[in-house]
Amino acid sequence: MTDQDASTELARLRGTIDNIDAALVHLLAERFKCTQQVGELKARSSLPPADKAREERQITRLRSLATDAGLDPVFAEKFLNFIIAEVIHHHERIAEGK
Ligand SMILES: O=C(O)C(=O)C[C@]1(C(=O)O)C=C[C@@H](O)C=C1
Numbered sequence: 075m076t077d078q079d080a081s082t083e084l085a086r087l088r089g090t091i092d093n094i095d096a097a098l099v100h101l102l103a104e105r106f107k108c109t110q111q112v113g114e115l116k117a118r119s120s121l122p123p124a125d126k127a128r129e130e131r132q133i134t135r136l137r138s139l140a141t142d143a144g145l146d147p148v149f150a151e152k153f154l155n156f157i158i159a160e161v162i163h164h165h166e167r168i169a170e171g172k
Contacts, residue, residue, distance in 0.1 A: 105157070106164075113165040123165035129158060 075083075116123060133151050140150035 102157075106161070109161045109164065110168075113161075113168040116165060117169045123162045123169060132158075 113123070115121075133154060136150050136154050137147040140147040
């Protein structure tokens with residue numbers, strides 16, 4: 075592969091990465107819009123911000139989906155936990171009226 079070929083291929087791959095990153099941002103934005111509504115519903119109904127049983131079910135499902143998709147399930151679990159921790163933080167702020 076020539077240097078020119080390599081830089082053309084790298085630019086093509088980076089274009090794909092940029093598209094995927096954009097899709098991830100849009101998906102996350104939609105998820106957080108939805109969890110914002112969940113947070114407001116929970117605050118109105120005096121429900122606790124976290125639901126560990128639901129999280130267990132989500133993790134089991136995501137790990138299985140990840141394995142089937144060829145993604146490291148440990149990474150998928152960490153990623154979901156990272157997102158959920160942020161959501162719980164948002165829920166707590168909503169419940170505090172902030
Ligand atoms: O499903 C809920 O009850 C939510 O508040 C959403 C969510 C999530 O982000 O998926 C966040 C916190 C809960 O512990 C479980 C799940």
